[in-house]
Amino acid sequence: MPLQNRVMPTGEIVADPARGLLMGNRGCLHGPDRRLGIARWRSKLWICCVLDFKGVQRDPMPPGRWTALFFLDEATALAAGHRPCAYCRRTAYDAFVKTWQHAHRLPARPRATELDAVLHEQRVGRNRQQRTWVATFGRLPDGAMVRYGGRPALVLGECVLGWTFQGYERPVALDRSATVELLTPPATVATLAHGYQPVLHPSAYETAR
Secondary structure: OOOEEOOOOOOEEEEOOOOOOEEOOOOEEOOOOOOOOOOOOOOOOEEEEOOOOOOOOOOOOOOOOOOEEEEOOHHHHHHHOOOOOOOOHHHHHHHHHHHHHHHOOOOOOOOHHHHHHHHHHHHHOOOOOEEOEEEEEHHHOOOOOOEEEEEEEEEEEEEEEEEEOEEEEEEEEOOOOOEEEEEEOOHHHHHHHHOOOOOOHHHHHHHHH
């Protein structure tokens, strides 16, 4: 049986055999039986990491330490409220921070804790569920995630691509004036709009041909 450690763009953590391109964590969420408890985070530091770093083999659920979470790709992780890890994805992290600074017109480079505080405010509501926003499709950048037809979908060009654990489905064209439910935190959307390029699953480009 697969472990409950696959993350959806909605932030939900479920069990699925597909691993995806990236991993991350939010602290230790599991108990001795390797099952998740009620908590879905233990800190505001939600990161997105590479699967393989220096060839180190890790237990995905070491007792009392951390719970490895897996994402289809970076667009999925960003939608769920994560950001690039400053350790194993330093180049991506630096690009994200630099673009964030430019997007938000900050006078100085923001610290990781500042990013985490903003993201936490935008990703989780008082009911501890994912916060979402109403947005105009034509104003969203590539890499943002929305809910379309009741399901998560990736914004790419003039289309949305349905999200699954295995990859993206064929694109569906939307009118630029269409109103959509935005899943990706607005601060991250602004960063995407100013040039940050997330890692997308290959199926996003294959289905868009």
